[in-house]
Amino acid sequence: xxxxxxxxxxxRRELAATTLAAALAPAAQSQTQPGLAKTVRDAQQRNLDxxxxxxxxxxxxxxxxxxx
Amino acid sequence: xxxxVFFATITELNARLKKKEFSAVELIRAFAERLExxxxxxxxLALPLTQLAIxxxxxxxxxxxxxxxRGPLQGIPFGAKDLLSVxxxxxxxxxxxxxxxxxxxxxxxxxxxDKTGSVLIGKLAMxxxxxxxxxRMASASLFxxxxxxxxxxxxxxxxxxxxxxxxxxGLVTYALGSETSGSILTxxxxxxxxxxxxxxxxxxxxxxMALAWTMDKIGPMCRSAEDCGLVLQAIxxxxxxxxxxxxxxxxYTPQYARKLSDLKVGFAAADVEWAEPEMRPVLxxxxxxxxxxxxxxxxxxLPDFPYGAVAGTVVSTEGSSIFEQxxxxxxxxxxxDARQIEGLKAGLEIPAKDYLKAMRIRTLMKQKFHExxxxxxxxxxxxxxxxAPPISQPLDAGPTNPQRPATAGLNxxxxxxxxxxxxxxxxxxxxxxxxxxALQLAGPAFxxxxxxxxxxxFQNQTDWHKRHPQVG
Numbered sequence: 200x201x202x203x204x205x206x207x208x209x210x211r212r213e214l215a216a217t218t219l220a221a222a223l224a225p226a227a228q229s230q231t232q233p234g235l236a237k238t239v240r241d242a243q244q245r246n247l248d249x250x251x252x253x254x255x256x257x258x259x260x261x262x263x264x265x266x267x
Numbered sequence: 268x269x270x271x272v273f274f275a276t277i278t279e280l281n282a283r284l285k286k287k288e289f290s291a292v293e294l295i296r297a298f299a300e301r302l303e304x305x306x307x308x309x310x311x312l313a314l315p316l317t318q319l320a321i322x323x324x325x326x327x328x329x330x331x332x333x334x335x336x337r338g339p340l341q342g343i344p345f346g347a348k349d350l351l352s353v354x355x356x357x358x359x360x361x362x363x364x365x366x367x368x369x370x371x372x373x374x375x376x377x378x379x380x381d382k383t384g385s386v387l388i389g390k391l392a393m394x395x396x397x398x399x400x401x402x403r404m405a406s407a408s409l410f411x412x413x414x415x416x417x418x419x420x421x422x423x424x425x426x427x428x429x430x431x432x433x434x435x436x437g438l439v440t441y442a443l444g445s446e447t448s449g450s451i452l453t454x455x456x457x458x459x460x461x462x463x464x465x466x467x468x469x470x471x472x473x474x475x476m477a478l479a480w481t482m483d484k485i486g487p488m489c490r491s492a493e494d495c496g497l498v499l500q501a502i503x504x505x506x507x508x509x510x511x512x513x514x515x516x517x518x519y520t521p522q523y524a525r526k527l528s529d530l531k532v533g534f535a536a537a538d539v540e541w542a543e544p545e546m547r548p549v550l551x552x553x554x555x556x557x558x559x560x561x562x563x564x565x566x567x568x569l570p571d572f573p574y575g576a577v578a579g580t581v582v583s584t585e586g587s588s589i590f591e592q593x594x595x596x597x598x599x600x601x602x603x604d605a606r607q608i609e610g611l612k613a614g615l616e617i618p619a620k621d622y623l624k625a626m627r628i629r630t631l632m633k634q635k636f637h638e639x640x641x642x643x644x645x646x647x648x649x650x651x652x653x654x655a656p657p658i659s660q661p662l663d664a665g666p667t668n669p670q671r672p673a674t675a676g677l678n679x680x681x682x683x684x685x686x687x688x689x690x691x692x693x694x695x696x697x698x699x700x701x702x703x704x705a706l707q708l709a710g711p712a713f714x715x716x717x718x719x720x721x722x723x724x725f726q727n728q729t730d731w732h733k734r735h736p737q738v739g
Contacts, residue, residue: 239609249576250624261626
């Protein structure tokens with residue numbers, strides 16, 4: 200068998216489905232909310248608070264090699 | 268052209284090339300035309316490289332005529348996530364502010380693959396800036412939302428979206444993706460392909476966009492565990508151009524793999540309960556196959572650390588530092604995802620003490636994983652606990668399983684494995700709601716051959732990795 204040039208076809212139904220799918224995907228930018236900056240910073244602060252509360256031995260150095 | 272070519276493995280295609288069933292030029296032209304034609308239907312194609320590829324394929328044919336065999340990758344078409352640069356070509360990093368960026372170097376991994384005779388036929392779409400530090404919508408990409416070949420109304424996963432779609436749809440034989448925290452495993456799982464996240468430092472990142480220096484890895488997304496081994500062998504190795512390089516090579520040696528009956532595989536019973544209800548019987552059946560390979564199954568617990576908070580802090584701090592110029596110039600506002608924009612801005616405000624605390628916790632994680640891997644050789648868990656979500660659904664919509672199990676199981680294995688630099692393999696293991704479900708195997712640093720051996724045996728006993736969606 201020798202492969203010929205590609206003969207893949209996209210049916211009208213598939214094209215319609217793709218177009219619909221793209222239309223269904225809301226533009227990310229449209230998710231902008233007035234309070235988004237605060238929401239993101241609050242989530243970041245929760246992460247930092249979690250780290251602060253996590254107790255570690257005083258002698259623990261930062262990881263300089265990242266392999267297990 | 269028939270599906271048996273488009274969905275063939277590397278070794279199958281290479282054997283057919285050597286038997287002269289078709290020439291490299293014919294093969295590459297067929298794949299390249301298919302990628303150009305079908306790739307946009309999945310928002311998977313960033314940049315076709317058809318002319319370059321055909322020129323390269325002519326050279327491969329010359330070599331094959333002279334019986335100069337370079338190895339199993341010779342003449343095999345592949346795609347690369349668009350964070351890998353090709354000199355003189357556009358490298359967009361999936362982001363509007365870089366849509367016209369042309370770099371003058373070719374990524375080390377692409378140079379290495381070129382030397383094997385493998386042929387790059389196109390750059391593949393991705394989530395903008397590889398998704399860090401956070402994005403909310405599947406449409407967070409210059410190319411639009413990655414559409415899943417199994418159901419175009421669902422996401423292909425991120426951030427290596429195009430790599431997952433292109434392999435699943437038979438547009439390339441394999442692809443390169445990258446992972447900082449889940450970006451190979453997630454699209455591999457959602458698209459039903461086999462993906463390998465290598466040990467941190469095993470594969471050079473020179474010529475790749477950086478998102479988090481201490482976590483970024485480049486790895487293959489393929490049709491089988493064996494194909495992942497073949498590609499990893501070609502791209503692994505020390506590189507003075509990558510400060511994170513471990514200086515190690517990788518040789519795929521299944522013939523020397525440990526006997527499976529000598530392996531202990533750690534699992535957590537709670538994992539199945541964490542998964543969406545339709546996935547549970549699939550995962551249970553897959554775990555039985557793993558147990559049936561002769562390994563010894565041992566129940567384990569993941570070391571207790573705030574993995575999400577540590578990963579979030581490290582990626583945000585490093586990512587915002589890397590893109591400081593983009594942020595300060597205001598061009599960051601051109602990105603598609605509003606939360607991504609705010610996340611990058613907020614990351615510049617993380618105090619040094621918090622970043623250092625996160626890195627100190629990573630030291631402890633490393634120690635605890637050493638201890639865990641003294642007891643078991645491999646961890647097995649669901650690659651994802653849900654199937655690919657609809658593209659209209661925000662990615663922070665939360666779990667569809669409202670009843671949270673009492674114990675965490677291994678459900679933080681993706682951030683944990685990435686923070687500790689561990690390798691992992693995603694294996695298709697069935698379907699739920701007609702969408703792929705996958706297991707992940709994770710092991711200690713540089714245990715890729717062990718993971719691949721178990722993955723290969725799993726794939727000898729199942730055919731989930733051979734299923735593919737109807738395309739065209």
